[in-house]
Amino acid sequence: MPRRTAATLATSGEVLRLIRTGEAVTRADLGRVTGLSRPAVQLRVGELLERGLVVERTDAPSTGGRPPVRLEFNAAGGVVLVAALGASRTRVAVCDLAGKELAGREFSMDVEEGPDVALPLLMDTWDELLGDRPRSMIRGVGMGVPATVEFAEGRTESARVMASWTGVVIPPIIRERFPVPVLVDNDVNVLAIGEHRGVYPDLGDLMFVKVSTRIGAGVIAGGDILRGALGAAGEIGHIPVLDGGGVLCRCGNTDCVDSVASGTALLRDLRALGKDVKTIADVTALVRAGDAETMATVREAGRRIGEVLAGAVNIINPAVVVLGGDVAEAFGPLVSSIREVVYRRSTALATRRLRIEPSRLGAGAGITGCAVMVLDHVLSPEAVDESMTLTSLRPDALIARPAG
Numbered sequence: 001m002p003r004r005t006a007a008t009l010a011t012s013g014e015v016l017r018l019i020r021t022g023e024a025v026t027r028a029d030l031g032r033v034t035g036l037s038r039p040a041v042q043l044r045v046g047e048l049l050e051r052g053l054v055v056e057r058t059d060a061p062s063t064g065g066r067p068p069v070r071l072e073f074n075a076a077g078g079v080v081l082v083a084a085l086g087a088s089r090t091r092v093a094v095c096d097l098a099g100k101e102l103a104g105r106e107f108s109m110d111v112e113e114g115p116d117v118a119l120p121l122l123m124d125t126w127d128e129l130l131g132d133r134p135r136s137m138i139r140g141v142g143m144g145v146p147a148t149v150e151f152a153e154g155r156t157e158s159a160r161v162m163a164s165w166t167g168v169v170i171p172p173i174i175r176e177r178f179p180v181p182v183l184v185d186n187d188v189n190v191l192a193i194g195e196h197r198g199v200y201p202d203l204g205d206l207m208f209v210k211v212s213t214r215i216g217a218g219v220i221a222g223g224d225i226l227r228g229a230l231g232a233a234g235e236i237g238h239i240p241v242l243d244g245g246g247v248l249c250r251c252g253n254t255d256c257v258d259s260v261a262s263g264t265a266l267l268r269d270l271r272a273l274g275k276d277v278k279t280i281a282d283v284t285a286l287v288r289a290g291d292a293e294t295m296a297t298v299r300e301a302g303r304r305i306g307e308v309l310a311g312a313v314n315i316i317n318p319a320v321v322v323l324g325g326d327v328a329e330a331f332g333p334l335v336s337s338i339r340e341v342v343y344r345r346s347t348a349l350a351t352r353r354l355r356i357e358p359s360r361l362g363a364g365a366g367i368t369g370c371a372v373m374v375l376d377h378v379l380s381p382e383a384v385d386e387s388m389t390l391t392s393l394r395p396d397a398l399i400a401r402p403a404g
C-alpha cells in the first residue's frame with residue numbers, strides 16, 4: 001500500500017511521476033502516498049497545472065456527493081522533436097509528451113555531406129512539422145545517429161558511415177535554434193529503446209541486433225539502456241570471428257564480424273563470386289530465386305553473426321534477442337543460421353528461455369526510441385524540478401534549461 005516518504009519531502013517532479021504512472025491520481029492519494037500536507041500537495045499540483053503538465057478531470061464515477069477531481073498527465077502539454085538518422089533513410093517527427101507522433105516525415109538525406117548540411121535540414125524540417133505550434137511547447141530533442149556517440153556530450157566518434165561527423169558535438173548546434181535539452185545516441189541504441197518500450201515493456205533484458213550496412217547491437221539491461229562508461233557498449237560489430245580468413249576491417253583489425261558478415265561484406269563476397277548485386281534488394285531477389293551460392297553466402301554470414309551473438313548472450317543473458325535492420329528483415333536463411341548457432345553455442349541457462357525474434361516495429365522503432373529517450377530525461381523528477389526552479393526565477397521561462 002501507499003509508501004510514506006515524509007523523511008524526504010516529495011518534490012513537484014516526484015508528484016508528476018506519481019500522476020504519470022497512475023500511482024496517485026487525486027490530491028488525497030498524493031497526500032497519502034507522499035506524506036505531504038494538504039497545502040504542500042496543493043502547491044505542487046498548482047505548479048504542475050500552471051506548467052500544463054497535468055490537467056484536472058471531474059468525470060470520475062462518484063459514490064454520491066461531489067466527485068473527486070482526478071489528476072491526469074497532460075500529454076498535449078508540450079512536444080519533443082525527434083530524428084532517426086540513417087545512412088539510407090532519415091525519419092523526423094514531432095511527438096507529444098506520451099511519445100505519440102503528431103507529425104512526421106521520412107526522406108533520403110546524404111548524411112555523408114556532414115553536419116553543416118544535415119543539421120540545418122533537420123531543424124528546418126522540425127520547424128515545418130511544428131507548424132504554428134508555439135515554440136515554447138518544445139521540451140526537448142532526441143536524436144539517433146549512425147555513429148558511436150559519447151553519450152554525455154553528444155559527441156560522435158569513429159563514425160561507422162559518417163566520416164565527416166567524427167568528433168562533432170551535436171547538442172550545442174541544435175540548441176542555438178531550439179534551446180532545450182538535446183540527447184543524442186547511436187542509431188542501434190535508440191532502436192533497442194524503441195523496440196523495448198514499444199513491444200517488450202515488461203522484459204528487463206533485451207538485446208537488439210541491427211544487421212544492415214553495418215552490424216551493431218543495443219542492450220537493455222535491468223530495464224535501462226546499457227551505455228557503458230562512455231557510450232560504446234553493444235559495439236559487437238568489431239568482435240572478431242574464428243577463422244575469418246584475415247579480412248581487413250575498416251577499424252584496422254582483421255576478421256571483425258562486421259567485415260565478414262555485414263550487408264557491405266555480403267555484397268563484396270557475392271560480387272567476388274560474379275553476382276551482379278548493387279544493393280541488398282538485389283541480394284534479396286537472388287535469395288528468393290533460390291540461387292545456391294547466394295544462399296550459402298547468406299547462411300555463412302548468419303553463422304558468423306551467431307558465433308559473436310552466442311558470446312554476447314552468455315555475458316548479458318537477455319530474455320529476447322531482437323533481429324532488425326534491412327539485411328535481417330530480408331533474409332530468412334540468415335536469421336535461421338543465427339538462431340541455430342546461438343542456441344548451440346550459448347550456455348544452457350542463458351538459452352533456456354531465450355527468444356530470438358524479428359523486429360516488430362522495424363524502422364519505426366527509431367522514432368519511438370528517440371522520443372522515449374528524451375521524454376525519460378525531460379520528465380524525470382530531477383529535470384522537472386530544475387525547470388520549476390527556473391520558472392519561479394523567471395516567470396517567462398517555460399522551457400527547461402539545456403542539460404550540461
Ligand SMILES: [Zn+2]
Pocket residue numbers: 237238249250251252253256258259
Ligand atoms: Zn573492425
